[in-house]
Amino acid sequence: MDNEIKSLPMVALRGMTIMPEMVVHFDVSRERSIAAVQEAMVEEQKIFLTAQKSIDTENPGMGDVYEVGTVGTIKQIIKLPKHIVRVLVAGETRGRLKEIEYQDPYLRAKVEVIDEADLMIPDDPGAEAMERGLKDILVEYAAKNGKMSKESVAQLLDIKGVKKLVDEIAANIPLYYTDQQEILDETDFQKRYERLCFKLVNEVQIMNIKEEIQKKVKERVDKHQREYILREQLKLIREELGEDSTISDAEEFENSLKKLKAPKEVKEKLQKEINRFKSSLNSPAENGVIRTYIETLLEMPWDKAAKDNNDIEYAKQVLDEDHYGLEQVKERILEFLAVRTLTKKGDSPILCLAGPPGTGKTSIAKSLARAMKKPYVRISLGGVRDEAEIRGHRKTYVGAMPGRIANGIRTAGVKNPVMLLDEIDKVSTDYKGDTFSALLEVLDSEQNSKFRDHYLEVPLDLSEVMFITTANTLQTIPRPLLDRMEVIEISSYTENEKLHIAQEHLIPKQLEKHGLTPEQLTFSRHAIWKMARNYTKEAGVRQLEREIGNVCRKAAKEILTTERKKINVTDRNIQKFLGKEKYTYQMANTAPEVGIVRGLAWTSVGGDTLQIEVNVMPGNGELMLTGQLGDVMKESARAGISYIRSVSGKYGIAEDFFEKHDLHVHIPEGAVPKDGPSAGITMATAMLSAVTDKKVRADLAMTGEITLRGRVLPIGGLKEKLLAAKSAGIRTVLVPKENVADVEELSSEITKGLEIIPVENMDEVLERALTGE
Known part of the structure; x- marks a missing residue:
């Protein structure tokens, strides 16, 4: 059956869609819209209402409005001040815009009135299922939305017939006008039903998500509000008791700042951070970060220095006590102390002790600190590959901390300790930065007076630190870094040196470690010489010390399990303790x-x-x-x-x-x-x-x-x-x-x-x- 074509006055609505079965007020203020309404009243009170695609269009044409609109009957017109007319309209049926006949003095359109009497509606069981399903969705939507009154929901639920129910729900629920327009555009009933169900379910899901977000936000706000109230109450109680810890913390920081001996730049930075600390009391996370930073700056020994030892004879005595041989190293250290005593300047050389493992490179640095009566800090660089290990992390990062150099200074408690950078040849480099390049600034005496640690953010003076570095080989150290260090080669020990080291240092140490006395266990010179020659093959004395320890363990067992009170180890009975010889030397041939x-x-x-x-x-x-x-x-x-x-x-x-x-x-x-x-x-x-x-x-x-x-x-x-x-x-x-x-x-x-x-x-x-x- 063909639909009827009518010529009707037309009003283009802004931000509004009128559905069939909908009775609604709307205001018109444009001249053509008022003229269209008045013309409709003169005729049969019929008017065509369609929505504009954009609310900003002032003089809409054919392409500016939606094709499907609603044919309605004007029930009432009320003139309001400022040339506004309020119109009461009852929507009746859908209409499709065919063409706009003319636009002046009002819009008049040819409209195809869509007859929905012959719509394909499912049979009774299908229609009943659709009706029940839609009502269930409506109940859930109304419960979540909260904008629909119980009476209007009850009226909608009393409707019989799925077609009327769809039209009434589409007309009465508070959907956005573009969503209503999508439902209005559907002339196929099955698609219209599905579209309406989809819109309602989608709205329910959106409201569920919104409700969940609001719940979380409320919980968080309530938690912060609760913490704030409790904190304020606690603060008040402490004030009443005279125990206000937060105020005392800030005061304590300020008192420490007054006593701190530090450059002006450091003091200004500290004062700024203490002011921030006071203003961050309501933010525990920020407050904790600032507190840690202030404590770190206050603990740094900015201008606190250890007194130098000028007694060169005492230094020589200490070095000789701790080490046998190493004359070149000892001589260089004593020369340094002599120059320092004469010039009274704190500038220190950067020594690099290079040599095979076990030759005393690390222990000589410890002895140097004892000889100079200064704190000793050892930093192992083996395997360090992150530049932040040297320069520190920026304090904006979670878990940020100062670099190893700054931390070593803090641990020492003075700005001029003896600092050992152990195994500098085993530093590695990866995508996190070039660690060797970070060490350039540390070990350059011309620029380390203004060393910048990323965490401290203020210059740290390293010029008075005496840096000692150790390396097994110089091949892996970049030339620019090697150029900043004074290399002292430590060569292998001779057998005579090993003999003296064993007698003066290793044997007493191992006897004490194993609970033995020199009267219970003695070593002959030939036994030590044989251990060094036939049971070890090394440049240093580590393995020799292990073999001496091995003898001590077996001797301790023998003293406890037998009646022997004294054991003398010689080159003849050494195999009893250490087994057969591990190394033999190929002697010179007897004949040419x-x-x-x-x-x-x-x-x-x-x-x-x-x-x-x-x-x-x-x-x-x-x-x-x-x-x-x-x-x-x-x-x-x-x-x-x-x-x-x-x-x-x-x-x-x-x-x-x-x-x-x-x-x-x-x-x-x-x-x-x-x-x-x-x-x-x-x-x-x-x-x-x-x-x-x-x-x-x-x-x-x-x-x-x-x-x-x-x-x-x-x-x-x-x-x-x-x-x-x-x-x-x-x-x-x-x-x-x-x-x-x-x-x-x-x-x-x-x-x-x-x-x-x-x-x-x-x-x-x-x-x-x-x-x-």
Whole structure:
């Protein structure tokens, strides 16, 4: 059935949608809207009402209003002041706007009146189910909304018929006009029903969420309100009792500030924070952060310094008591104390003690603090990779704290302690920042007087702190950082030094630790020497101390389980306590041999000797290298063979010798990797000996790098290498001529019994090494 087309006056509504079955008042003030209402009264009182898409449009056209509106009957018109007309309208049926016939003096439109008599409505069971479901949703919506009266809800629930119920609910519930317009637009009843249900359920969910949020907010506000009231009551009670802690805290901070010796900038910062503390009493979280910050600043020793010890004799006595040897380190410390006494200035050098583990680097810093009568702070940097560990965290972060440097100063209680930065070579770097770069400011005497810790936010003077750093190797320390430190090399201990250290320090310490007395357990010199030589292999004395402790434990057990009152450990019965020997030294060969030369090597646990063997066999000129040689040693071997070939005529080697023979260079202990730039002349001598069939002296060892022209280049680790040669029974050692200065620095204890011959080129080496047999 076709819908009827009518020509009706039209009013465009702003922010309002009128539904069928709705009786409503609205005010009109625009001239055309008033004229349309008056024209409708003249005609059959019928008018077409549709909503504007935008409430700001003043003269709406066809595209500015919604297509579906409501055809209604005007029941009453009331003229109000200021040219406003109030209209009472009853909505009757839906209408679809076809066109606007004209706009002046009022809007008149062609409207298709939508006949809903033939709407597809489900049969009885379906309609009943839809009706009950909609009523259930309505009850829940009304309970949550609170804007609908009980009477209006009861009237809606009394309605029979699902179509009328949908229209009445859509007309009477307080939905936003765009939501009502969506329902009005639906001419299909099933979709209109679903749309209405969806809107109601959605509104219920929104109100549930809103209610939950409001409940949480109320709980939080109530909690803060309760805390505030209780805090105020507590404050009043304490005031009555004269125990107002908050006021006393602020007063205590201010009293401490008056007594504090600190730069003006620090005092101003503290006063500002104390004022903030007073004003943050109602915020416990902020109050706690400010309190911690103020306490930290007050605990820092800004201008509190330890008195320097000017007694150099006392310092020397302390250093000698605690350490045997380490003469270079002790001398440097005493020089520093002497200069400090004369100049009376607090500037301190930054010393870096570099050497193998167990050589006393860490303990020398502790002894220095005791010698100077200053507090001692040790900061271990091994594995530190976060820049904030050095510079601190900004106090805006949760759990912020000062960096390790500032915390160390606070712990020491003075601004000029002895601070040990242990294992500085083991600092690492990652995405959290470059820790080495953070240390640059700490260890630069030119700028550490204004060190900035992120937590403190005020400059901290580190210029009077005596920094001592330790490192096992200098290779991993960046050059800019290394440049700011004065490096003192601590080399391996000699066997004599280990003997003295064991007698004067290690044995008394271990006897006390194990509850023994010197009368119950004694060690002979040869027993200590054997422990150091055959049961340990190290540059320091840590393992030696463990072996002494091992002997002490077994001796303690024997004293308690037998009738023995005294035990004397000698080189003859040492195996009873420590078992069989763990290390043996390869002694010098008894007679000269062809193609076998003794070389010297430096390792992280001291020096060692390397016996290099060379064999010649028929072949086609190949050079074979075995014994786990590194790239540097392989290159030394190739340089050596090139040199030998260049001087083959001098030694009577046939021109085609290297084309018809292979050379095999081997260093025993093939499972142990070997590398380093100091075996060049050794391999060249061994190869020439094998090629010419001349024997090499058995009591001779050598160290040095070779060039293609036969020059001998200097090497490092000379002290450890000479000690290894001495232990192996070597009498003569060839060293590069450029290392003569290093030889002169060594003590007579090391060089005694050795003939050390400086060599400049291979001719001198071969002249000394080959026997001529």
